[in-house]
Amino acid sequence: MRAAIYSSYGPPEVLEIKDVEQPSIKDDDRVLIRVHNASVNAYDYLFRKGYLPTRLENGLTKPKNHILGIDVAGTIEAVGKNVYRFKVGDHVFGSCLGSHAEYVTPRENVLSLMPKNVTFEEAAAIPCAAQTALQALRDVAQIKQGQRVLIYGASGGVGHFAVQLARYFDTEVTAVCSTPNLQWVKELGANYVLDYTKKDFADDGKKYDIILDAVGKRTFFSCMRSLTETGVYITEHALYPKYHPVQLMVSSLIGRKKAKIHLAKPNYSDLDFLRGLVEEERVRPVIEKIFPLNQIVEAHRHVESGRTKGKIVLQVETE
Numbered sequence: 001m002r003a004a005i006y007s008s009y010g011p012p013e014v015l016e017i018k019d020v021e022q023p024s025i026k027d028d029d030r031v032l033i034r035v036h037n038a039s040v041n042a043y044d045y046l047f048r049k050g051y052l053p054t055r056l057e058n059g060l061t062k063p064k065n066h067i068l069g070i071d072v073a074g075t076i077e078a079v080g081k082n083v084y085r086f087k088v089g090d091h092v093f094g095s096c097l098g099s100h101a102e103y104v105t106p107r108e109n110v111l112s113l114m115p116k117n118v119t120f121e122e123a124a125a126i127p128c129a130a131q132t133a134l135q136a137l138r139d140v141a142q143i144k145q146g147q148r149v150l151i152y153g154a155s156g157g158v159g160h161f162a163v164q165l166a167r168y169f170d171t172e173v174t175a176v177c178s179t180p181n182l183q184w185v186k187e188l189g190a191n192y193v194l195d196y197t198k199k200d201f202a203d204d205g206k207k208y209d210i211i212l213d214a215v216g217k218r219t220f221f222s223c224m225r226s227l228t229e230t231g232v233y234i235t236e237h238a239l240y241p242k243y244h245p246v247q248l249m250v251s252s253l254i255g256r257k258k259a260k261i262h263l264a265k266p267n268y269s270d271l272d273f274l275r276g277l278v279e280e281e282r283v284r285p286v287i288e289k290i291f292p293l294n295q296i297v298e299a300h301r302h303v304e305s306g307r308t309k310g311k312i313v314l315q316v317e318t319e
Contacts, residue, residue, distance in 0.1 A: 003101030004296040005066045009050025012300035017293060020067075023105045028082035030105045033074040033092065035316045037124035037290075038099040041157065044068040045304045069099030072106070073114060073123035074317075083108045085268070093123035095131070095266030100296065102316060112271035115278040118285070125157075125285035125311035130274050132236055132264040133162035133214070137169065140262050141210045141232045145170040150201060150208045150226070153215030154190065155181035157311050158236055162212055163188045164283045174208070176201055181309060184286070202226045210234070215306065220259035234260045286310030292318075 001022040006014045025032055047054045047068060058064050073093040076086050085108050086092060094111035096104045114123045136158075137143045149166045153159040154175035166173045167189035175190035182193045194201050207228045211218075213235045220233045227233060277283040288309040291299040293316050303312050 001102035002293065003067050003098075004069075004293060006048055006063060006068070007066060008062055009048065009055075012045075012048070012297040012304070014048065015068075015296050015300060017296070020101070022103050025078055025080050025105055027107070028080040029107050029109070030080050031076050031083055031086055031092075031108055031111070032078040033072060033096070033104050033106065034077050035072055035074040035099055035102055035104055036120035037073045038069045038314045038316055039071040039124050039128070039157075040291075040296075040299045040303045040312045040314060041070060041128050042303065043070055043128070044100075045300050048300065065098065067098040067101050069101070069314075070095055070097060071124050071127045072096040072099040072104055073120045074104075077103075079108075086111065086113075091120070091123075093127060094268070094271055095127050100293065100314060100316070109268050110266040110271075112268050112275050115275045117279055117281070121287060121290055121313050121315070122285050124313050125287050126161075126274060126278070127266065127271065128264060129157035129311060130161040130165075130283065130285070131266060131270050132158045132262070133165050133212075134270055134274065135264055136212055136234050136236065136262045137162060137165055137210065140234055140260050141212070143169045143171060143210060147171045147209035148174070148207065148228075149210045149212070150174045150176065151190075152176045152196075152201075152211065152213045152218055154185050154188075154193075155309055156215055156306075157308065159212075159214035160185065160188060160286050160310050161283065162214055163190050165277075166210075168277065168282050171210075174201070174206075178307075184309075188286075207231070212236070232258045232260060234262050236262055287313050289313075290315050 005018045076090045091114040092111045093114045096106035149171045151162045155177040173190045174192040175185045176194045186193045211223045211233045223233045290313045
């Protein structure tokens, strides 16, 4: 099968398309999926670059796992004997390591049936980003009706889902993004949109119950004065790891304001929930561009630029 392979850490050019052995089901709770589409996330370029925290997991000098990708949408071609939720032929989406390849074998507990009203491309854009936004708001921040929520990086993968989910939970949503994205982010349901290139939200004196930094470009310290007395700041990206322990320590000493670091925990329950919201048209993925698998280098460059509008998706299956 074809797969996007990297054998050393480095720039996007370390990625290349190669033929590798097709995986087979080795555990009874796994399924074999023919991949139609996958997406490219910050996870992928951080692992590819050999960002220090990822090397602790994936090898200090060279990667142990050579295929990236954590989102998948495709068709089930085989199931293990202990798989009860799916059958051959089902169209599914979910979380799966190594999805930048033609076949993968995830466990069934990180998959869900695809929403009936989306394409494979759209389904592949949902899992990681939407679960991250959902868990951050619902589980970490314990979002409540009527609260004021600010989403920083509202036009990105996690951010554009967070805007929609915050509105679903019936809160007042302020979305922060750049000038070209203001209108479409407002159309997602934001009550207010702020252009970070013209003004810093932290200077206007408004207080928020939740501040979700969906792109890892703010710190708890820069957001403290914009939080209510019991407000919660959440960061999604480990771009400033040296600050994280300090943020957590300081937040525990200054009263009831809290700093939280969140990484998504894939599970079928949240995917089922999101599938329902998509089918009810309460949430929708926004895709900026679809790259064929053989343009994986260009896809990585684009995502790593930090200027993605919604999601970048890979077309893995060829006609």
